[in-house]
Amino acid sequence: MPAFLSCNVLAAQKAHVVGTSIGAGLQELELKNIDSTLTSDSIGYEVYYRYFFHDKFGVEAAYISGGNFWIGDFSKASNIKYNNFRIALYGEYTLSNINHLYAKLGVSANKLNYKLKDENGNVKHVSDSGADLSATLGWELRIESGFGINIEYNFLPVQKLTAQNLNIGISYRF
Template sequence: MLKPVFTWLTLAVPALTFSQFVGADESRHYIGGTLGYGFHDFETKEHGTANFSDSITADIYYRYMVNDNFGVEVGGMSGSGGAFSIFSDIWHDVKSLSYRGVRTSAYGKLPLSASNSLYAKAGATHQWIDYDITQDKDRLGVSETDSGFYGAIGWEFRFNNGLGLNAEYQYVPMSNLTLKSYNVGVNYAF
């Protein structure tokens, strides 16, 4: 019972903390998303492993900029097996792994020029994980939850019309599932 409460508090703390510092003359809102390709390691004590399997990832988010360089993001992310998961499913007990969940993070950027910047995100995530296992010649569907750190580093190019393009590396280590992906995305300031 404490784990879900802890997870939601962990997700809410960055948003509540940064909301106290709002004082910028101009608040900015962004919506965006990324698509990517990466790898995941999964291990559960009850049902086995799916180590070093690939996945296609997706991430959507809303960002509120507290000032020119710092903001807060909330979003959702999901992923499922990639091209090599077919081979991974042959060797591992866990098959057809997919995940979806929510995340929140603090966002900071370092401008390199008027259009280019480097950025980093750090926060927390809570994921719902679905997979199949074979027990006694029967294939069973299993659903679990997992929580942990969410982190990303990347580069962004902004156009004058509010559109931004970005490339980032996401690292999400949780207790049972670890995600590592390379994503490209687009966002829009409004």
């Protein structure tokens, strides 16, 4: 295909996407002071904006929040909550006109909060912040109008916590 035709095709691509997703899965909290790792449920959501600088590649900015819904009475930690701002590189592989596989690799600035109960029953509020890498693999169905639905596996380390969620979402490309 001549170069001038491929430029026109790229120019016709819609470059902006806004979306949200919600998911559930498992999270592990590593507690070094008691030499233990606690596993619990994980729920979370994200809201994002993506800009495509190429027809298959883009950059994404997202706000992600989550935590635990329920931890059994046996646990030493409770009220686990995390918040992230993530910047990620996005790439997709086209299966058909409306089906795509995609991957995101990013870095997030995050904050983790939880309550920790010691041997005497005293509760301590713990807060930690920093930066971590995150990875996502997913599948998307996008119709011609720009609306899309997706399902994705999200691997999100947050300091001493590692959340692994299966998310479902909706988005709009314009």
